[in-house]
Amino acid sequence: MSRPATTHDLIGIGLGPFNLGLACLGHPLDDLDAVFLEAADGFSWHPGMMLPDATLQVPFLADLVTMADPTSPFSYLAFLKDVGRLYPFYIRESFYPLRREYDDYCRWAAERLDTVRWGERVVAVEHDGDAYVVRSATGRTWRGRHLALGTGTAPRMPFDVDGPALHSADYLSRKDDLLASGSVTVVGSGQSAAEVYADLLAEQEHHGFELTWVTRSPRFFPMEYTKLTLEMTSPEWSSYFQALPAPRRAEAQRGQAALSKGISSETINAIYDELYRREASGGVDTTLLTATEVTTARWDGERYTLDLRHTEQQATGALRTDSLVLATGYAPRVPEFLQPVRDRIRWDEQGRFLAGPTFAVDHADAEVFVQNAEEHTHGFVAPDLGMGAMRSSVILSQVLGREPYAVEKRIAFQEWGIPDRYRDQAAPPVEASPPLVEGRAQRHPLVEERAQRASRDQVSR
Known part of the structure; x- marks a missing residue:
């Protein structure tokens, strides 16, 4: 297998809002070499539902970057200022942008990135022993140490249907x-x-x-949009959900329709x-x-x-x-182009990605990350636009071996599960789902190498 001249730190495949946010947050980082591949020729977000009066169901703060970096030049407010609509938005006094405005905003951000390659439909991902090799339908090839899969979801059909439906x-x-x-x-x-x-x-x-x-x-x-319920869109609730055994996660999801649907x-x-x-x-x-x-x-x-x-x-x-x-609705899909590296990826009993706490799905727990394909492991927050910046921050910290954007570990007033101070010490521990909670005592060698390099550079300065 011939090797491309450059080995990137990160290759993003697909450019919906989540990988676009990852690209925007990665853009100013000098120690990150990333490229993002998108099959389409430009950004477009749910064009079939771009109704004139439709708004987002999350506030404008749930943009591509703000919850990770409020000073980012890729924020929604920066977009409004650039296009001369900041004061009208202020006078409107609504936290919820029009869906059409959000689509315009994402397109505005994408056009300001030099790391995006449009019209590159990925057809195969392989591994050459040291890194991933990504091939597109145009015949181009990229090589990267890490992958971020943002290939989106597909329309869900709950029953067989033919005809013009x-x-x-x-x-x-x-x-x-x-x-x-x-x-x-x-x-x-x-x-x-x-x-x-x-x-x-x-x-x-x-x-x-x-x-x-x-x-x-x-x-x-x-x-359901009350404030204590909104605390469930938090890192600690997601961690609590991940630690539940798979059957209990599925049971909890069935009772959460009002939170996301x-x-x-x-x-x-x-x-x-x-x-x-x-x-x-x-x-x-x-x-x-x-x-x-x-x-x-x-x-x-x-x-x-x-x-x-x-x-x-x-x-x-x-x-x-x-x-x-x-x-x-929509359901995550497993791209066909992953077939050559299926043995490097963790799968659950239903053939879905088995994502760990850092959104990694590979056996090394440090190389292949998913964006919005982990609802069954991380809970209803997976497709929430408001959690995208946090997830991107976690992925970047794994790729770089440092935390370029602070990741909040605790933001909620309430507790999930019985706190240790109240727990009956005689009771057996709660059975957790092992693949989601083990294996983080040591970092993967690639991540450890980046961390040591960053530490040496800091000392040399």
């Missing part, structure tokens, strides 16, 4: 087709389902289609107000079904038949609809 990820590109049909059914429980339903509801008066929203949740529940109360209230207005004006042709699961979707060439099961009554039924929108 679309995922909410493609909603805007096919909206005109929906408006021209006689009936539209939206399936889903979270913010995306609510936004699609609200947008179609606003169009219904002009186009006259029948509109149905089906959710298997027992109600249209709001995102709920609907903003503003969206719920706006939908109700529109339904009330329409009812007062003569009625509205819409149906909202809760606690109802779609088990199959059959396409006969003209319409869908959705088989329904009520989760509380255990009753079954069927719904006929011309068009189907699946707002059923």
Whole structure:
């Protein structure tokens, strides 16, 4: 295997918000040689859901860098100042940017980086005995000691479906087709389902289609956003979650839908107000079904038949609809290009990445890091934009052998688990999940080498 001339400290694969944040935080570090490869020709974040009035569900402080470095020139406030919108944002008095503004911000940041290589779709990752070799479809090759995988998630399809059904990820590109049909059914429980339903509801008066929203949740529940609950987006809660045995982590996740998959109360209230207005004006042709699961979707060439099961009554039924929108979320995916190095990576029993405390998934626990592919090990905070800067800080500290950005270890008032001072000393210790808590007494040789080099440089200064 021929070797590229340069061996980078870090190669990032994929450039969504998380790897983009890692690139921005790494940009000013003189002792970091990094490159980021992205298949697309430019940055684009969920274009199919870029609705005009949609906002982020996290404050602007959850940008690419601020929670790690508030002084960074890549902050959201720096973007607003650069484009002349800082004062309008201030006068608006809302912590929550428009989704379109956030997309513009990320594109602005990406264009200021010289470490990004656009149009480089990675097709293979190999290891030559000393470092990873990354090959793209263009024939170019890069070599690096560490990898950061930010390849994103794929639309989740909870049941087999054929025909012209679309995922909410493609909603805007096919909206005109929906408006021209006689009936539209939206399936889903979270913010995306609510936004699609609200947008179609606003169009219904002009186009006259029948509109149905089906959710298997027992109600249209709001995102839980109280302050003590928000403390769960913290390093110590994530550490607590990681230490739970895998079955208990899965059980805990099932009870946390309102923490990450709920609907903003503003969206719920706006939908109700529109339904009330329409009812007062003569009625509205819409149906909202809760606690109802779609088990199959059959396409006969003209319409869908959705088989329904009520989760509380255990009753079954069927719904006929011309068009189907699946707002059923996203799931991490394991890229095919990792096949040559699968033996270097830890996997759980379901074939998912088994990430350790530092987001590393390789057996050495120091070479391959994941961004937003660790929800099953680190909890619901994995896809949270507000935790991205902290995760990037941890990854950079592992790559460099030093902590370029302070990583908060404790920020919460509350405790998770029984504190040692209250623990019954006679009770057996809580069984932890070994792959997530062992092996950090010694650093990997690559990390140790960087740390020793940094220490020597500091002494020489």
